[in-house]
Amino acid sequence: MLVAERHTRIVSSLRAATVASTEELAHQLEVSAETIRRDLVTLEQQGALTRIRGGAAIGLPSLTGQEPAFVDRTGLAAVAKERIGRAAAALAPPGGTLVVDVGTTALAVARSLPAAFNGTVATCSLLAAVELSHRPDAEVLVSGGRLRPGDLALSNGSTAEFFADFYSDVAFLGSGGVHADAGLTDYHLDEAAVRRTIIRNAAAAFVLADATKLGRIARHRVVALRGLAGLITDEEPPGDIRAAIEDGGGRVIVAEGATR
Known part of the structure; x- marks a missing residue:
């Protein structure tokens, strides 16, 4: 089993039970307790869980501190993000107009768009733009803005102005957290403002969030x-x-192959 998949299964187990012992997780995943302890240290550093004596817990709803580094987030729930990316890409209409936001899960959407996609994609992610450059029939529009290292995300007033003049069929949004009362939240003030502009001009805006983001603020x-x-x-x-999603007329899509 790949490390990334093991991490995803640990987080899924904790979300189901809130608290799990090291021994329980080791038995479920058929690895040593020492391996699980190392995994828990890594996942705690990434903000996915809290270690407690003898195991770990997911303490919801709040998430404090800084967003984990991009290199750490690329390994967290990697299998889940690939599934989410494929499910999102399936919603892209042929010849349609899309927005692909910043973040590791949004990048998975760009990677999942078929090579023959022939629509227009606007993005504020240089990583997504590079990925989309391999779609020969796609028109790729990149916003301006201040560059944030790691994610290579663009955001500021000029980014918001770019998206204020862009109307999309579907927008795929990254997330810092998804909470029933707090709603969609993010770590970066400028990027939160840009997302609001994207949402206003999108016929349909979907938030992308693996299980580690659900219930977090x-x-x-x-x-x-x-x-x-x-x-x-x-x-x-x-x-x-x-x-909260369905009361507003929205829908929840659980990616194929994921836990239901």
Whole structure:
């Protein structure tokens, strides 16, 4: 089993039970307790869980501190993000107009768009733009803005102005956290403002969030969940999140191959 998949399964187990012992996790995953202890240290550093005596827990709803580094986030829930990316790409209409946001899960959407995609994609992610450059029939538009290292994300007033003049069929949004009451939240103030502009001009805006983001709250509020067309995730979300999405007329899409 790949390390990334093991990490995903650890987080999924904790979301189901809230608390799990090291021995329980070792038995479930058929690895040594020492391997699980190393995994828990890594996942705690990434903000995915909290280690407790003899095991770990997921303490919801709040998430404090800084966003984990990009290199750490690329390894967290990597299998889940690939599934989410494929599920999102399946919503892209042929010849349609898309927005692909910043973040590791949004990057998975860009990677999952078929080579024959012939629509227009606007993005504020240089990583996504490079990925999309391999689609010969796609028109790729890149916003301006201040560059954030790691994610190679662009954001500031000029980024918001770019998206204020761009109307999309579907927008795929990254997330810092998704919470029934707090809504969609993010770590970066400028990027939260850009997302609000993207949402206003999108016929349908879907938030992308693996299970580690569900129930969490990052510093800056983007929008209430009722303002979204839906949530694309890798496992069945808590009931209050599903209700908040569906009460606003949105839908929850659980990626194929994920836990339901």
